[in-house]
Amino acid sequence: MTIIEIEDIKNQTQNSTQSYLFNLIVYSTCKARTAELKTILTRITEKFPCRIIQIEKICEPNTDEIKVSLSKERSGKNGQITSDIIQIFVSESQMERVPFIILPNIVADLPVYLIFGDDPTSETKLLKNMQSFSTKLIFNAAWSGSLKDFSKRMKPFLQNLKIDFMDISWALLNGWKELLAQVFDTPLKISHLRTCKKIIINYAYEKPEDLIEAIYLTAFIASRMGWEFKAQEIQHHHKQALCYQYRGHDINVILDPVSDAQAKAGSIINFELFAENATVYKLNSLKNSSKVLLHISSDEKCEIPCTFALSDINRGNGFLREVFYQSPGHHYAETLEMISKVNFRDIK
């Protein structure tokens, strides 16, 4: 245990005037997730001054140590945004000490956001301890094992969770949810959606868990439209076909992965809906931007395509607003309920 470093932290941070908006604790036992978490942290520290306490598990077997280091990160124009980062590298055997290291280093009176890099429904020891001083638990369904199991476990987990929470995959989908709400904004258009024949959703594929946002979007629509899940077929190249029913009418949803190096892995690229009277709604993401081209056509008319901006949730204020300040409402619970009925074997 390296007490000296902890003393250094105290010395360096006491008697200094610095703005902090919140504390951010980041925990993960998965080495492979380090880069992803770092990206998230950069999104935050580039805009907001905060104290980050990062806990990483030392994966080498038979080790018995805790290492602590402190660094400062300056960002923003002229480097006026300063965050300090306390990194704690800890062996499995020492994990129970971690909350005791964190606790005195939290900036008092400010929110404590806990980004949990593992499946929160599986982990119990550390999470239980840290819940007592955390304001909000932030996790990502994409970091869980089976999505079906995750969605099933989530219900009792959330019932027992005493703090606010947010699922990053759900938050990232908000731009698309809002866009759909804007596009399908009349009883007629909602009926097109509710009784459509087919929906094709293309998403940027790199790895199996990239399917999550597409699944969430499908399940969200299904739950909001009152569809019943009927059948699932996994086709070639990770393509999945889901069949839902609405009052005896079949609705086919195709989740079709595409390779797109420019798009963020997992992000929705196209959404195409085929409804009655040859009515087609096409929403296509534009390359290298958070914009979507909408084109609606039917037997009778063909509307002029138009471009919409998706609110940028991937960074800055948008990320903070959706992940830290919003809470998943009943739509999230209903979406999970819908997901729990489907076995998405493609998720690792």
Added chain:
Amino acid sequence: MQTPFENPLQESGRTTKMADPCIMVIFGATGDLTSRKLVPALYNLVIDGELPAHFACVGFARREKTHDQFRDELFEAINNYSRNKPVDNEIWDTFKNQIFYHQSEFDDDKGYERLNTVLTDLDSKFGTNGNRLYYLSTQPSYFPDIIKRLNDHSLIYPIDQIKNKWSRVIIEKPFGHDLESAENLQQEIVKYLDESQICRIDHYLGKETVQNLLVFRFSNLIFESIWNNRFIDHVQITVGEEIGIGTRGRFFEEAGIVRDIVQNHMMQLLSLVAMESPTNMSANAIRNEKVKVVESIRTLPLNALDTHAIRGQYGKGFVDGLDVKGYREEDNVAKDSNVETYAAFKLFIDNWRWDGVPFYLRAGKRLPKRATEITITFKQAPGTLFCTKEKKLRQNLLVIRIQPDEGISFRMNCKVPGMTSTLQPVKMDFKYGSYFGAAPPEAYERLICDCMTGDSTLFARIDEVLASWRLFSPVLKKWETEKATDFPNYAAGTWGPKAADELLIQDGFHWRLI
């Protein structure tokens, strides 16, 4: 204001609201406000994904112009004035196709007839459901006529008859020139519009820091419990600008600083500082409390006006080290102008909370700096523990900075380290910029969006406007009839006339040096 359709894809309880599909018609679309504020605001709303997908904007003005000419001008305007620049071409390519120009005189019935046809066509093209937002960015004298003609051509929907679509009118300040004209204007427009369809814009209310006043006061117990005459000594509200009147000489000669700033913006600030807690956060509950404040302000004594109201006009001087001319030398200003470019007031709010607490207001052009601030000065701590007859304790100050450098600071006394018991005032400072980084949305973005969602909280209600005119109209009348003999009475680049300092000195105070 009703929402016609509950969309199952929208989740209630989110902190952001989604605007209804609509067409916005801007009257006076070739004016400065459209290019500097309104269209950049619309563009920023598009960028932030806050504008409804089903939206169109029609510029209504007298000059001959094609749609494309109008769009090209707006493109330039966005490039110059938007907080998001340069213009994103992909967004613009769609957005420009939602913008149209409609040429007509404001008093030409045929123009309104054609407008009706245009809007109906746009409804079917853009799915805007017949919802209409009319922005009157014209000279105020046109307001009644435009509204009457909108009504005559069924462009305004009677709220009691048509429920599935809405029509609202945004009216730019000033709402009237004095009490009488404001009442006349109101009488004219209520023939055609319900109060819930009228949005009287006061862009100060769209500012993030002004909205934060309610949050600051009513979500922090510690401040609200000392927010009264037991603990507060006096309140100062300053709206200072270092710029002169620029090209607005003609307007300013008609208006003066009281009509331009004090009667509207400053009274909004004052009412937010002094109001009681609303029963809920609805528009009416908040505005009910605000109007009570304005109605409780003691009438200014016209027979001893100098002890409560000071006027000033800038002469030549220096701003930022540069020579600047006096008001009377500005373009379109009379050489013997009697118009005030500075005003200071001492007001009392006659209610239980504020009895005996003076509110000092000052607003001026060509002051040393641009600053809008509210300063709450607390009373002296009791006892003589840390002060002597010669050396009094510095009072606690709470400063709410509206612009620039938005934030809140608190001054308190602190012991200087060492063997003595010397006290030194220190400051705790919260700055929006240091914590939240990004620039908040412009006031007009918030206000346009609120009007589309039907939230009238941030718009002035008629009783607030009339109560404010009731207070200031007699003063303005007296000042107009009794010409100032000492104008210009302050040099550009100073904090106003000496009489304004004396207004506070007579009460044992001084203006806080900003």
